[in-house]
Amino acid sequence: MNKLVLHIILLSAAAALAAQDSFFTDEGSADSFEFRGSVSSVTEAALDRDAVDEAGIHCYNSVYGSMTYRSEKVDIVLSLDMEDTGLSENSWAVRVAFDEVFGRYYFSRGDFELGLLKPVWGSGDGVHVLDILTPMNFSRFIEPDYADRKEPMPMAKFNLNLGTTSRLELVYLPYYEPDIYPAAGPWTQRRSRAMSAAAQSVLEVWTPLLYDAYVIALGGGQGLAAIQTMARMEEARNALVRTDDTRTPEYSQGALRYTMALRAFDVSLVAGTVFMTEPVVTGVDMSAADIITAPNPAVLDPHFELSYERAYIGGADAAGEAFGFGFRGEAAVRITRDMEGDDPHIPNSRLGWVAGLDRNFGFIDLYLNLQTQGEIILFQDGINGPWDTDYREDYTRNVIALQIDAKPLNDNFTLAVNGAYVAEDASFRVQPSLTHVFGDIFEVKAAYSMYEGDETSLFGQFDGNDYLSVTGTLSF
Amino acid sequence: MKISEQRMKGNMIRIIYLAAAMAGTAVWAQSGYDIMKAMDEKAMPSTTHALVKLELIDEKGDVSERVVEQWGMSEGDKSGNVIAFHSPAMVKNSRFLILSEKGKGDGKWIYLPALKKVRRIAASEGDSSFMGTEFTYDDMSSREIDDYDYTLLGEEEVDGRVCYRIESVPKPGTDSGYAKTVSWIVKDPDILTVVKIEMYAAGGEVEKVFSVQNLAQIDGFWVPLSVSMKNIANGRETRMIQDRLELNKPISPRLFTTRFLETGRVN
Numbered sequence: 001m002n003k004l005v006l007h008i009i010l011l012s013a014a015a016a017l018a019a020q021d022s023f024f025t026d027e028g029s030a031d032s033f034e035f036r037g038s039v040s041s042v043t044e045a046a047l048d049r050d051a052v053d054e055a056g057i058h059c060y061n062s063v064y065g066s067m068t069y070r071s072e073k074v075d076i077v078l079s080l081d082m083e084d085t086g087l088s089e090n091s092w093a094v095r096v097a098f099d100e101v102f103g104r105y106y107f108s109r110g111d112f113e114l115g116l117l118k119p120v121w122g123s124g125d126g127v128h129v130l131d132i133l134t135p136m137n138f139s140r141f142i143e144p145d146y147a148d149r150k151e152p153m154p155m156a157k158f159n160l161n162l163g164t165t166s167r168l169e170l171v172y173l174p175y176y177e178p179d180i181y182p183a184a185g186p187w188t189q190r191r192s193r194a195m196s197a198a199a200q201s202v203l204e205v206w207t208p209l210l211y212d213a214y215v216i217a218l219g220g221g222q223g224l225a226a227i228q229t230m231a232r233m234e235e236a237r238n239a240l241v242r243t244d245d246t247r248t249p250e251y252s253q254g255a256l257r258y259t260m261a262l263r264a265f266d267v268s269l270v271a272g273t274v275f276m277t278e279p280v281v282t283g284v285d286m287s288a289a290d291i292i293t294a295p296n297p298a299v300l301d302p303h304f305e306l307s308y309e310r311a312y313i314g315g316a317d318a319a320g321e322a323f324g325f326g327f328r329g330e331a332a333v334r335i336t337r338d339m340e341g342d343d344p345h346i347p348n349s350r351l352g353w354v355a356g357l358d359r360n361f362g363f364i365d366l367y368l369n370l371q372t373q374g375e376i377i378l379f380q381d382g383i384n385g386p387w388d389t390d391y392r393e394d395y396t397r398n399v400i401a402l403q404i405d406a407k408p409l410n411d412n413f414t415l416a417v418n419g420a421y422v423a424e425d426a427s428f429r430v431q432p433s434l435t436h437v438f439g440d441i442f443e444v445k446a447a448y449s450m451y452e453g454d455e456t457s458l459f460g461q462f463d464g465n466d467y468l469s470v471t472g473t474l475s476f
Numbered sequence: 477m478k479i480s481e482q483r484m485k486g487n488m489i490r491i492i493y494l495a496a497a498m499a500g501t502a503v504w505a506q507s508g509y510d511i512m513k514a515m516d517e518k519a520m521p522s523t524t525h526a527l528v529k530l531e532l533i534d535e536k537g538d539v540s541e542r543v544v545e546q547w548g549m550s551e552g553d554k555s556g557n558v559i560a561f562h563s564p565a566m567v568k569n570s571r572f573l574i575l576s577e578k579g580k581g582d583g584k585w586i587y588l589p590a591l592k593k594v595r596r597i598a599a600s601e602g603d604s605s606f607m608g609t610e611f612t613y614d615d616m617s618s619r620e621i622d623d624y625d626y627t628l629l630g631e632e633e634v635d636g637r638v639c640y641r642i643e644s645v646p647k648p649g650t651d652s653g654y655a656k657t658v659s660w661i662v663k664d665p666d667i668l669t670v671v672k673i674e675m676y677a678a679g680g681e682v683e684k685v686f687s688v689q690n691l692a693q694i695d696g697f698w699v700p701l702s703v704s705m706k707n708i709a710n711g712r713e714t715r716m717i718q719d720r721l722e723l724n725k726p727i728s729p730r731l732f733t734t735r736f737l738e739t740g741r742v743n
Binding site: 070073104108111120146147159165167259261264266319320324326359365367437439440441443475476 | 564742
């Protein structure tokens with residue numbers, strides 16, 4: 001019932017705001033206040049889930065609100081996401097997160113932004129190798145739109161206007177935040193599941209030994225030692241995976257980007273010092289043989305350590321038109337300390353790229369967008385075996401993405417299919433969808449997401465996650 | 477009032493807001509090309525700033541409204557236009573920039589808040605609808621007068637005004653969204669502006685009709701205060717009605733930058 005009341009309030013507020021008249025603004029209008037946002041309700045039916053407790057129909061709702069205050073020289077922006085996580089019928093958990101919170105000060109040659117921001121760098125459509133400033137949230141893998149998967153980061157950003165389409169951006173981030181991956185649930189990645197399984201198997205060896213030590217200590221009248229042993233068992237269960245504290249100045253980042261227009265192309269150059277997005281995983285006391293033969297298992301501390309390696313990035317991107325097509329491309333190289341590629345604990349340097357083209361065909365407003373995203377691990381000769389953090393079957397990955405939109409009836413009704421295919425492991429994702437907009441403020445979208453492939457492949461690991469969804473979004 | 481000597485290039489936005497240029501240009505020419513050239517060379521305001529209501533009328537007659545703000549500036553052979561959407565909520569804060577330079581074509585960029593970035597619009601997207609209206613991106617683009625062949629078809633009255641009727645056919649190699657257009661241009665040299673255009677598809681049938689409903693003189697310029705674009709093929713129509721208009725008032729050149737598309741204001 002509470003949910004229903006909330007919905008009525010939000011919808012009423014949205015309708016009232018939507019009814020407000022617009023105004024004739026000056027380009028530098030002073031002391032204005034703007035509020036906008038949306039209310040969404042999603043119903044998902046998991047159709048192919050193996051685990052019974054994860055199958056079924058789920059509903060969750062979210063509210064997005066953005067407030068902007070403008071004075072003569074300053075903008076203040078506050079954007080919030082509130083999501084009813086819909087965990088169960090009886091508990092109503094609401095997650096509130098900042099989308100962006102920042103101030104912007106205008107000076108004669110540009111502006112300065114300070115706060116939690118999530119700018120998008122790179123000319124790709126939803127896939128990038130130059131969008132280096134903020135982490136991605138893969139809690140639902142790639143299901144939300146790209147901008148919604150981005151997490152904001154604290155940063156200071158100078159934007160110097162050098163002409164109509166030329167700009168220099170300088171950005172400093174006081175620390176690093178890694179990408180977010182779920183530790184449990186249907187969208188847990190294979191790598192995380194493998195790490196959990198390995199940790200669990202070590203626990204199965206270690207905890208009986210600890211229990212034996214506990215019993216011996218208790219029997220020997222060493223109560224304190226027994227309590228300490230029990231505490232160790234509890235600690236071990238709760239801290240099997242530990243991530244380096246990256247919220248320190250040691251993990252600060254900086255980057256610059258220069259954008260300009262060259263004839264029919266917009267070109268950007270990017271350089272910076274950032275961190276590799278993939279963690280280096282180090283196992284500590286994770287050998288079952290060592291645990292069994294240890295004289296005192298209570299002094300062991302089995303766990304995985306996740307750390308992140310600094311990288312220096314340089315890259316460029318371009319977007320423009322030629323031969324009737326729109327073209328986009330990004331390329332970036334990340335250089336790490338491991339210049340020979342032979343240090344098993346330091347990731348090798350990598351070269352990544354995005355290339356794409358798109359074209360709109362006037363007939364039924366058909367829009368075609370084809371992109372490929374690739375990455376190659378450099379200095380592969382130095383990788384000596386499975387213990388190297390870079391070891392894998394394929395040192396290149398190419399993901400081909402296709403999007404087709406059509407508006408066969410009118411501009412309010414869109415039929416779309418988007419999909420992605422991994423060339424190396426032959427896995428793919430396909431999502432057909434229908435979208436209808438009512439009255440320019442209410443959108444209904446029905447979509448079916450399908451994952452196929454081997455269980456070790458990028459998309460095949462979610463083979464059991466096919467789902468049908470219906471989303472209603474009211475904008476205000 | 478400072479009047480720029482900028483040539484009118486046929487930009488559709490200029491047609492919508494400012495197609496009727498100031499009085500005083502005598503037209504002695506009789507050929508279609510000469511009439512178009514005379515209209516092309518008429519003086520234009522150096523800046524425009526307008527608040528425009530868009531009425532999108534579907535095939536059933538249902539109307540939805542959009543409100544946009546437009547700024548335009550011309551200097552020498554260069555011109556810029558920015559359109560910012562104020563409502564409805566779904567398109568609010570979407571912004572569109574066109575930069576034109578005579579002989580070099582147009583650059584077009586759009587900012588959509590949901591994507592959080594500015595995107596260049598390719599020429600191949602010219603056929604697609606501009607933000608749900610019956611105008612296409614091509615309709616919003618400037619055209620070089622020498623890229624078309626013109627034929628004076630005669631004279632005809634439109635809303636009580638005698639007009640030249642001129643056919644424009646794109647020359648081979650010209651990227652045009654239409655096989656040909658027929659324009660009605662007010663013969664009165666004080667007005668000399670387009671009041672109606674029929675746009676023809678490749679099959680020879682009329683695809684769309686652009687017409688001026690309310691033409692008025694403001695600050696010495698003949699300005700269409702209300703225009704419509706009817707799509708004959710799908711039965712839909714877009715009307716543009718000027719709520720407010722300012723001509724030749726100073727505006728910042730920083731409006732015509734990709735940064736303005738992102739922030740919505742200039743420093």
